[in-house]
Amino acid sequence: MTEKSENLSVAVWRGDQSGGLYEQFDVPARQNQTVLDVVSWIQQNTDPSLSYRFACRVGMCGSCAMMVNGEPRWTCRTHVKTVLKGNRLEVAPLRNLPVIKDLATDMDPFFDKWVASEGAHHPTRSRHDPIAPVDPTENNRKEANEGIECINCAVCYAACDTVAGNPDYLGPAALQRAWTLYNDTKDANRNAILDAVSGTDGCLNCHSQGSCSHYCPNELNPMKAIAGLKRASATRFFRKGS
């Protein structure tokens, strides 16, 4: 078979909150082609009614994550060649989030949990003060730096079986953000962070299966961050108890 006539066989989930099914499309194979390119090609050339979401195209905005052959991935940075099974590809909306239509999900629950984990900075200074000097080699700072490049794409959230089993569980991204802030010496309210993450739906739910860290496209380690929160919560509990 020549390169020119080669087609990818692509199954795309179509539907909305009330349910859906896979539809089959043939898409011309190209030398340089991402999963997002495949999805766009279908909408632009075969089925104009296909819905999906993307923005930056370069792995910075975290808008375009989908299930690709059953695994959560950022589609703009996933080269087709790395995921193709035979010449087949299956694309579905991200797991663990409500579907709006076809491949586009409602990310609000994900961000609601980000906020519920006290994921927004609690200031110790104002714009009228000088910027705090921070030793970049200090241990807390190094711990905080490990999680700082999260792009909130929700790939870890979709990968997490604990979220699948308990939809109220805060999930890996929000907890990792909490751990990052907990280690930020500029933050004024570490106790509020621990309060937020040590409740019924918090860090203690994590079974350390590690799907979050396995699938994170930026190679971050939410599982390690959650373990840190568990330790900090336990330490505080025993201190309070003594």
Place this chain on the structure above:
Amino acid sequence: MTTDLERHDTDILILGSGGAGLFAALHAQQSAPEGTRITLAVKGLIGKCGCTRMVQGGYNVALGGGDTVERHFMDTINGGKWLPNQDMAWKLCEQAVVRIRELENEIGCFFDRNSDGSLHQKAFAGQTADRTVHKGDLTGIEIINRLMEQVLSRPIEKLQEHRAVGLIPTSDGSALSGVLFIDMRTGKLRFVRAKTVLMATGGGPTMYKYHTPSGDKTMDGLAMALRAGLPLRDMEMVQFHPTGLLAGEHTKMTGTVLEEGLRGAGGHLLNGAENRFMFDYDAKGERATRDLVSRGIYSEMRKNNSSENGGVYISMAHLGPELVREKFKGMVKRCADSGFDLAGGLVEVVPTAHYFMGGVVVDPETRTQMEGFYVAGEDAGGAHGSNRLGGNGVANSTVYGGVAGDVMGQDVGHMNSLRDPDNSVLAAEIDRVRQPFAKKPANIHELRNQLQNVMWDDVGVMRTKTGLERGARGLGDIRSQLDGVGVASDNLAFNLTWHDWLNMASLCDISNVITQAALARENSRGAHHREDFPDSGTMESSYFTVAQQTGETLDVTREDVQFTIVRPGETILPDHEPETLVANP
């Protein structure tokens, strides 16, 4: 047709969630009287769409160590080739100092540190001091993530995936009543009245074959302002970044930026025969400024000295693949994900449309000539003149977004009631967005390719009168073809193809303004290069273009630059101040 229109009221309405929109929301909440309703409406998701998030390099701000606001200002004026509105440029440099402290201290950003704990700053091309604050090469993610958290955790009304399609004035046209939206998730139309509206949707020159901005950016804001009859300045000024990834026409990876630092670190540009060529064009070779390198590459491409896909190559391997991998980790990984070896091989690159200096005429308080309507960020013209310095973009959007929030918060207190819309304008805008439903569906993507080719070939890196006039005819033809293209209307929920049509409409309208403004400027300044008028003209005689639409007529006029702070040939730096503080500029 206004019967199935949903209606909603608020007090302060903000369009866009980049650096400008998010800062405006926070500042409006701080400055507005208690009980003021604040609404943030976004074409995509809050904090995810737009381009501030994509900032790699960093944030220009003078923080001492010899650097001063005056020096930052002079660099901005020189970089803009004396075209900037000087009061805006001054405020940008002055307030950046406050804004960076706000980002670190109140918003919770963490920028890279020196070993003594102070902020690390580096120098970009065109700067005379180590001034750019950054978080690795992912500065925008840190800024927008932190801003997004602050906004999401506050009682600000969020209208996500709400696309603004029309500015609706009052009957006498003197003030703004509100904004017409498409709720993209349902496809329904919604008219939102507000006492004050900030437009911060970002420009984004995505009408070029090669472009860097986010896919959601299609000049909707400027197209709305044009239809509303507002004056737009510097519309010929499109900044091209010299090194966009070139991976073929079938992938969205093409056009995305390979960062400036690659050339700064000693990267080579090679033509199709794998020979270096930049020294044929400038003594600084690959280290010349963006505009010069873009023109050098474009010239090689025109001579057919090009690479496989029609660009040139960037080569880093001579610096040692291990070193490249370590120093440019993000870039190397991004290229690898796309199938290219940046550290050890050749990667094809091409100049790519990056930033739009043109925008709505505003004052330094972000006010426009229309009461109740404010503009900040890339939608506003004036701060950068004919060229933006790397690192001044995010400083501009965050400074002026904050200013807009403060000013709207104060103004809204003096505005007693919401204003009634001109119903004929509202009806006309509704008809406009529903126009394609009456036509037979056809392939919009093909038409967008045509548009991007016309703009690249005839209104691009290097321009001539003949080319621009050919471009104008091509645009007219594409616009009339678009008017004949339909969209199936059986399900309007999350209907991307309808939005593709609307994207094309905005891009066509603004492309035409760019072309007419480029014809009106008969010299070469900053980003605008006329092969038939290669001289810059004297700085003393500097003018900027102003484009304004009345009915179907577009007028482009010239206005003299007012040198309100410093005149060409002079400086506001003290005597005996060195020309540059950078060790190896």
